[in-house]
Amino acid sequence: MSRYSVSQIQVYLQCPLKYRYRYIDKVPTPEFVETTDTLLWTLVHESLQNLYNNINIFKTPTKEEFIADYYGLRSKKEKETVENWWEILNHHADLTIDDFKRRWEFYLSRYYDKHAPFKDLQVISTEKQISFQLDEWINFLGFIDRLDKVWDTFIINDYKTNKNLPTEEKDQYIEQLTLYWLWIQQKYAKYFKNLKAKLYFLHFDIEDEWEITQDKLAEIKNKYLNIIKEIEQNKVQYAMWSKKIFEANQSSLCVWCDYQSICPLFTAINSDDEVEWELSDKSIVALVDQFVEVSNKISELEKEKDWLKLIFQKYVMKKDPNDEKSDFIINGSDCDVKVTKSPKMNVVDKDRFLQKVKDLWLFEEYADISRQNVNNLFLKSWKVSLGDFMWAVEQDVMFIVKKVSKKKK
Ligand code: SF4
DSSP, X not given: OEEEEHHHHHHHHHOHHHHIIIIISOOOOOOOOOBHHHHHHHHHHHHHHHHHHHHHXXXXXXXXXXXXXXXXXXHHHHHHHOXXXXXXXXXXXXXXXXXXXXXXXXXXXXXXXXXTTOOSOEEEEEEEEEEEESSSSEEEXXXXXXXXXXXXXXXXXXXXXXXXXXXXXXXXHHHHXXXXXXXXXXXXXXXXXXXXXXXXXXXXXEEEEEEXXXXXXXXXXXXXXXXXXXXXXXXXXXXTTOTXXXXXXXXXXXXXXXXXXXXXXXXXXXXXXXXXXXXOHHHHHHHHHHHHHHHHHHHHHHHHHHHHHHHHHHHHHHHOTTOOOSEEEEOOSSEEEXXXXXEEEEESOHHHHHHHXXXXXXXXXXXXXXXXXXXXXXXXXXXXXXXGGTTTEEEEEEEEEEEEEOOOO
8 A cells, every 4th residue: 555645746746856865765854944934834724723623612712812812822832942033944034033923913814804703614624634545555645724514515725825826836736625525525425515625825815716526536636646656666666776767857946955965966976876775675586586587588698699600600611611711791781790710729639738748848838728728829829830739639710700880881
């Protein structure tokens, strides 16, 4: 059973190499540092969670109580995170921490004004971690900010605190909330007739609501299943030592990537030295099987090569029955084959050969009667005459067959 989430898939789509570092190699990332943005996200979600949990028990707070609750959460968080607010990382050099505090209060205050008195809705759950089956083999994890019931319609709500209004990424949110329909269907199918999703862009006071249809769900589910299939195939290849299967994809998001210090695009190190990682027992067995298969193929091919060499040798002997030429070129389509006839000496009587070598005071040098040594004795050193070894050796011819490039005309 494999486990995925929308954010996991998004990492893969952004950069397959980043996916590998994070989810396969599990390369440690720098320790999490609270930033003004993450704090803003947490406080807004917690404030709205408290608000809707109170609405659900018919204890709807006044606006003053709601904002007071936010201040309570904020000072608790301040104590929890750091003594000094200035230690919280602020990516926005032109904004102070006080600017952020004002911003959060403004979002919540405007939200309250717009939605009070919160009638006609029942809250089914808030800040809920969910897990459902995408298919028989794939378990999907997600998070729902809030699930409401309004008459016979269920609505999945998601809060966004982005200061830039997303365009393309919005598709990602739509896909995410549409997929979560599967969880709702698996849990509450008989309780609703319609299902909707709603995005709240708090900074822009934009609420985007749409109906989730079976067709849209099928299309998105199919898309995610195909991406997951590709990831799973790449994982197998990677386990089989295809180290470059998860390729780096450089983009403007690289500046935020935790793995820049080891990414080959930024460090120019040979990817073989990138990260040390361990082979599982399963992958080592697969590699041994692969090695055996390759070795078997090589020995089959070697046999085939020897057989072809023999054919070329016979071809040359037929073409040149009187041994007039030493080199032959046999033409192929892209390359040729060169057959060279070369003399070779065979020792036919070892005792006589060695005795003769001793008689000629050459024992030290030629006691080793390897083919190369014997050839050297007669064909290169010119130290002896063939007549001296008449009964001990015989002369033969060997054929050297080599692939050669075609000569340019
Ligand atoms: S730095 Fe960029 S290219 Fe390299 S792993 Fe991270 S996201 Fe991918």
